[in-house]
Amino acid sequence: MWTYNKMLEYPINIKCTDPRLAKVIISQYGGPDGELAASLRYLSQKFGMPDQNAKAILNDIGTEELAHLEMVGTIVHQLTKDASVEEIEKAGLAPYYTDHGVDVYPSSASGVPFTAAYIACKGDPIANLQEDLAAEQKARATYEKLINLCRDNPDVIDPLRYLRQREVVHFQRFGEALRGVQDKLAQKKFYMNDMKPLDNDCGCNK
Amino acid sequence: MLEENRNCGCNCGNENEMMNNNDYDCETRREMMQQIQALNFAIIELGLYLDTHPEDQKALCLHNKYCKELDELEEQYQKAFGPLTIKFPCNKWRWLEEPWPWERGNF
Numbered sequence: 113m114w115t116y117n118k119m120l121e122y123p124i125n126i127k128c129t130d131p132r133l134a135k136v137i138i139s140q141y142g143g144p145d146g147e148l149a150a151s152l153r154y155l156s157q158k159f160g161m162p163d164q165n166a167k168a169i170l171n172d173i174g175t176e177e178l179a180h181l182e183m184v185g186t187i188v189h190q191l192t193k194d195a196s197v198e199e200i201e202k203a204g205l206a207p208y209y210t211d212h213g214v215d216v217y218p219s220s221a222s223g224v225p226f227t228a229a230y231i232a233c234k235g236d237p238i239a240n241l242q243e244d245l246a247a248e249q250k251a252r253a254t255y256e257k258l259i260n261l262c263r264d265n266p267d268v269i270d271p272l273r274y275l276r277q278r279e280v281v282h283f284q285r286f287g288e289a290l291r292g293v294q295d296k297l298a299q300k301k302f303y304m305n306d307m308k309p310l311d312n313d314c315g316c317n318k
Numbered sequence: 319m320l321e322e323n324r325n326c327g328c329n330c331g332n333e334n335e336m337m338n339n340n341d342y343d344c345e346t347r348r349e350m351m352q353q354i355q356a357l358n359f360a361i362i363e364l365g366l367y368l369d370t371h372p373e374d375q376k377a378l379c380l381h382n383k384y385c386k387e388l389d390e391l392e393e394q395y396q397k398a399f400g401p402l403t404i405k406f407p408c409n410k411w412r413w414l415e416e417p418w419p420w421e422r423g424n425f
Contacts, residue, residue, distance in 0.1 A: 113358075113419075115403075158418075158420070159420055164414050164416060165414060167418060168413060168414050171418070172404065
């Protein structure tokens, strides 16, 4: 189960309103490579993961992604909270404003609402971990594009750089987990045929 | 069996933690976990209530009482059976120990 910690994983203090940036950064909240998708992807895959290290890493990275979701939501909130209607219109946020005001709603930069189609649970540990590795790279690439778009706002760039760096670390850890799973699958298997059956018959077949 | 002295020499202060302590059997573990779950739930429930009734002194006292009890019980449980959160210091990385809660660990 989870418990809320009343703090951000990394501090965010944006002094200047800029809905133009919020319009693109929202993609890391509810977009295809965003933090919500990342968290749900890992926290759903953990149930079927047979490997000891990999299930811990899915659980723990999935948990950290929830903290990142809160960070991205905080950035969007601080960028839009005090924006005037004129600024919102100028930033192209009028359609968003119509449906959501300045609430933080999970959607992509192009306005597509969040969908579970962004995540996959394939019932195969190798396929799932490869998906996770790709997801971390896509999130890193997205953060780099966002950093380019935010080049004149250091208050926004700072947490974005932190989030980008976490994607790199997650990629590293998933890579190690995948290697562990592959090594185990490649091990020689030994079967012991003349062992007596264990006395664990529950009697439900009688 | 004597526990090997695991002092790593880095002054992290964790060399005396007990592990796989035989004083605690499976039944004790189940009972302790049930008590932790009960206290946890009581704190969540009181928390919701206090969010809308912050002036209720009786609820506040109960919340304090349960928080203290939970702290002590969790400390005791984690020393014997391994960490419940990633914030519990161990001299061996026991976080990987199975079963996880979704694996019918009875807990």
